[in-house]
Amino acid sequence: MYDLIGDIHGHADELRQLLDKLGYAPQNGVYRHPTRQVIFVGDFVDRGPKIRETLQIVRAMVDGGAARAVMGNHEYNAIGFHEQHPRGGHLRPHMPRNILQHLRTIEEFQTRERFAEWHDYIQWFKTLPLFLDLSALRVVHACWDPRHIDYLRAQLPDGRLTADFLLRATERDSPEYVAVEETLKGKEVNLPPGIFFHDKDRNPRTKMRIRWWCNPQGCTYADYYLESIPELDPHPLDYAALPDTYHYAAETPVFFGHYWLRGTPQLLSSHAVCLDYSVAKGGELVAYRWSGESTLTPEHLVTA
Numbered sequence: 001m002y003d004l005i006g007d008i009h010g011h012a013d014e015l016r017q018l019l020d021k022l023g024y025a026p027q028n029g030v031y032r033h034p035t036r037q038v039i040f041v042g043d044f045v046d047r048g049p050k051i052r053e054t055l056q057i058v059r060a061m062v063d064g065g066a067a068r069a070v071m072g073n074h075e076y077n078a079i080g081f082h083e084q085h086p087r088g089g090h091l092r093p094h095m096p097r098n099i100l101q102h103l104r105t106i107e108e109f110q111t112r113e114r115f116a117e118w119h120d121y122i123q124w125f126k127t128l129p130l131f132l133d134l135s136a137l138r139v140v141h142a143c144w145d146p147r148h149i150d151y152l153r154a155q156l157p158d159g160r161l162t163a164d165f166l167l168r169a170t171e172r173d174s175p176e177y178v179a180v181e182e183t184l185k186g187k188e189v190n191l192p193p194g195i196f197f198h199d200k201d202r203n204p205r206t207k208m209r210i211r212w213w214c215n216p217q218g219c220t221y222a223d224y225y226l227e228s229i230p231e232l233d234p235h236p237l238d239y240a241a242l243p244d245t246y247h248y249a250a251e252t253p254v255f256f257g258h259y260w261l262r263g264t265p266q267l268l269s270s271h272a273v274c275l276d277y278s279v280a281k282g283g284e285l286v287a288y289r290w291s292g293e294s295t296l297t298p299e300h301l302v303t304a
Helices: 012-021 051-063 073-082 096-108 112-125 146-155 163-169 175-185
Strands: 002-005 025-027 030-032 037-040 067-069 131-133 138-140 188-190 207-209 254-256 272-274 284-290 301-303
Touching (some): 012 051, 012 301, 051 067, 051 096, 073 096, 073 112, 131 146, 146 175, 163 175
Parallel strands (some): 002 037, 037 067, 254 272
Antiparallel strands (some): 002 284, 025 030, 188 207, 284 301
16 A cells, blocks of 8 residues: 655655645654555655755655655765765766756755755665565666666665765776666667767767667667657667667566656556656656556556
8 A cells, every 4th residue: 555656856845735635644743644655766856946845754754654765866866976985076076967966955955054964864865775676566766677676685685875885886887886877767778870869958868768668679769769869769679789678577566757757647558657757847746556456557646
């Protein structure tokens, strides 16, 4: 009996509205439901107008037993942005692009008193698991690949990040880096030479996120890519050229966020649903009201 809630990105007002709609009410500072529990799919910080309030609501629910949560890539990035690298600087370099991503969070916690509070939130982020496997359902921020899940489970038996793991994960192409990158940020493939697109922040991209919940065999590029490339969209995907043809084929429902989807919330398949509908870009905050079903239905999607 879980209510799974998508990426919030500092939109505390919409979060309260959604919790109210789902039947949760404040009790001694914690939103609770008499019979249900929330699972947050991560990305509480950055972008939005009320990041501190969002963290207060989410953490109170998790610490109070009214919710569970997995880590999003923005929480992971915040840890790296905060933590010192042994060789100098930070695990996530303080370059303009990274500063811009974290700017709204930095602004909310820039005073000395709030910086101490932010440090405490960073330590709390480290306690969040990178995924949840609850037998009858699975939750991850961006991508469920059992190869990465098994690797992370072996490296982090209690589900919590360690200092050694974090340091190894900063080394590009290390097993730790690849496992975290795809689990929290999704799978990408190289675009054909000379082709690129601009992401939501207007950064040019030569790699494309893919729909890992779809079987790529028989897809067009429009079916498989998460952004439109007009010159490729109608053409059959070059399946033989894919470096990895994994797709999620399990019947255990998997819930995730991350992808800034637009339009009317919908299921991606009968066993997969993305709950990120771009609340930080004028979209909706979305939940799925799950009551044990193995086949998901669109009627259980709820918006603020």
